[in-house]
Amino acid sequence: RKEVEQDPGPFNVPEGATVAFNCTYSNSASQSFFWYRQDCRKEPKLLMSVYSSGNEDGRFTAQLNRASQYISLLIRDSKLSDSATYLCVVSRSSNDYKLSFGAGTTVTVRA
Amino acid sequence: EAQVTQNPRYLITVTGKKLTVTCSQNMNHEYMSWYRQDPGLGLRQIYYSMNVEVTDKGDVPEGYKVSRKEKRNFPLILESPSPNQTSLYFCASSWGTSETDTQYFGPGTRLTVL
Numbered sequence: 001r002k003e004v005e006q007d008p009g010p011f012n013v014p015e016g017a018t019v020a021f022n023c024t025y026s027n028s029a030s031q032s033f034f035w036y037r038q039d040c041r042k043e044p045k046l047l048m049s050v051y052s053s054g055n056e057d058g059r060f061t062a063q064l065n066r067a068s069q070y071i072s073l074l075i076r077d078s079k080l081s082d083s084a085t086y087l088c089v090v091s092r093s094s095n096d097y098k099l100s101f102g103a104g105t106t107v108t109v110r111a
Numbered sequence: 112e113a114q115v116t117q118n119p120r121y122l123i124t125v126t127g128k129k130l131t132v133t134c135s136q137n138m139n140h141e142y143m144s145w146y147r148q149d150p151g152l153g154l155r156q157i158y159y160s161m162n163v164e165v166t167d168k169g170d171v172p173e174g175y176k177v178s179r180k181e182k183r184n185f186p187l188i189l190e191s192p193s194p195n196q197t198s199l200y201f202c203a204s205s206w207g208t209s210e211t212d213t214q215y216f217g218p219g220t221r222l223t224v225l
Contacts, residue, residue: 004153008151031208031209031210032208032209032210032212033210034210034214036214041148041199041219042218042219043201043216043217043218043219044154044201044214044216045216046213046214049210049211050210051210087153087154089214091208091209097142097159097161097167097207097208098156098159098167098169098170098208099144099156099159099208099214100156100170101146101153101154101155101156102153103151103152103153104153
């Protein structure tokens, strides 16, 4: 089983729609969680960290469910510029500094 | 400007010819790492370094070497490249791996081994 799994999509949504997707992780000792955005094989860039209580950054909301070992990302009022691949990233544990990346979920927002 | 630079950006080489991909950061970050990205597999960590002279294997270290003699530089060395090392490579740096640590990625190096 992969350490981090994501639905590859693609999620094709109209502008203004809400889109949400999850990422599951296998290591229950995982400590830190992130969503990164990657455009067309360019370098990934941090979208947001995911905190235990959930957090919001503008139109983006991230949630963490430790019991079921998944994190989620919700995008409200989608813009054309939100079209990208969203990478789920998990750090292994407090004394293991490796990072595990999901293969990414592709979102395409259409006019 | 805070940045991570990688060189070269594109490289075509032949099997067995040693090569080095350089990575440099100007943010005084302690944590640096190398990833390869292949279709359908996402980014996989090759090696990482927590500080000068401290390196450790990631998930796919076979066929690669790294060194961290200075804080700012973290070169990736392929002693004898093979076609299965054809990939897109990213270097990244950060203060660490906690939830408050942003990974800053370089622009990527597209390597083809013939």
